[in-house]
Amino acid sequence: MVELNTNHNYCIGIIGNLNIDLTIRNLSTLPKWGHEVIGENYNHVTAGQAANTALALARLGQSAKIIGNVGDDHYGQEILKTLHKAGVLTSEIEITSGAKTGLSIAIVRRDGERAFISDPACLKLFTQ
Secondary structure, three states: OOOOOOOOOOOEEEEOOOEEEEEEEEEOOOOOOOOOOOOEEEEEEEEOHHHHHHHHHHHOOOOEEEEEEEEOOHHHHHHHHHHHHHOOEOOOEEEEOOOOOEEEEEEEEOOOOEEEEEEOHHHHHOOO
16 A cells, blocks of 8 residues: 655645536447437536546645636536535636536446547636
């Protein structure tokens, strides 16, 4: 087992994307255009490489700060709230006015194989 030394005076900075992942599970097949298939057990979570890394570090007791952006929408506020609640420093996350927060939809077959549809939205405007 790896132990982290949490007696420190430093913070790990993470530069990267923040988005919401919407996952629908247990699909038997992909839909054909104009058709619908039924999945189940959907959920949505704060995600993106920066968020996933910072949340994992926070769970391990490590101080983490994110440099990134979210849209000025409900999902952006949800991401900020989730990160703040976990103890991640969010002062360097820009709220991009007039933009939506990135969203990825993951569809998962019964055997666990996944496919994704993503709209990076405000992530395309990230310039820091």
